Amino acid sequence: MSRKDDWFRIPAVSEKEREYFELKLSRSRSGRDQYIDIQAQALAAIDLHKDALDLFDRLIIENPNYFKLAAVYSSKAQSLIALDHQSEAIKAFRKAIRQTLDYPNVRCGTEIKFGLWVIEAKIEHLYGEVRDIVIELYDPAPIFPIDGFLQEAILAITQSRLGNVKDAEDHARIALDWSNREQSNAAKHRNLGLVKEEHDPLRKQLEVILNNVDSEAIKTDQITRIGKVKKWIRR
Structure with missing residues (x-):
């Protein structure tokens, strides 16, 4: 042209x-x-x-x-x-x-752009709104890994910041699974729409969510074990 x-x-x-x-x-x-x-x-x-x-x-x-x-x-x-x-x-x-x-x-992809901005700018009063929007426009079968990764990452981070630990953990695991995929679901474009290095900051936030959950699980397990030991000593 x-x-x-x-x-x-x-x-x-x-x-x-x-x-x-x-x-x-x-x-x-x-x-x-x-x-x-x-x-x-x-x-x-x-x-x-x-x-x-x-x-x-x-x-x-x-x-x-x-x-x-x-x-x-x-x-x-x-x-x-x-x-x-x-x-x-x-x-x-x-x-x-x-x-x-x-x-x-x-x-x-408006919901993704909105969500990423709210997360990056840390606009707290919009976390719930962004989560609800992404859920309403949720794509259950994305063709490209990047689309699955971003929607799950937004849900994981907003749920985490809202204090919904279990939901945050679930979405973080799914998001990281998408990020590890080496091919898309597009038959003729297998190498398109993959999660790249530019999304590493999001990956790190997801890993922090999982690490925090794992740490809390360890603490809970330790408290449970200590409680059992105390009961045994009283006997």
Whole structure:
């Protein structure tokens, strides 16, 4: 594809480039929504988040029935995060989740992006909400290991921080099992969607959860043994 045909993918940074983008957009007979969407993504990719937000909002207003609206709200949330607008990002994520629930056949991983951000930013009042969302949108048979790993990791960490030790342990074990898989379930793409080194920080958090559980189990066993010994001595 030539640059002439790729006009909507090239970030319109200067005034002249923006005018050219608008001119091409006005002449488009179809695909207008996708062109705006792709241009917004291109601007966000080079950290021009304010410009990207203008286009995301424009798309939402011009076509509230756009089939990828959940992804638009999700991308909007990520640009808001980059600008440190936390409360607005939460609202955008919630709208993305609502779109996903209303149109479950159009998935873009919003619940995973929301969950990972909440965990990383340690937004305590959202742990329960994130857990419930991931459970509601839970995929029981992911094709790619990374998808199974991330949903289980989010559940493990949120349950752990909420004090639900047993549930946290169960999800942590499943997540680590996904991370150890060397092939995906996609017949023609066995090497795609694997858990990589970039996810080691999450792995470590899961290992800590299991280590803490194991430590508590050892302590409980020791207390039980001591109690039995004391009873035997009294006899």
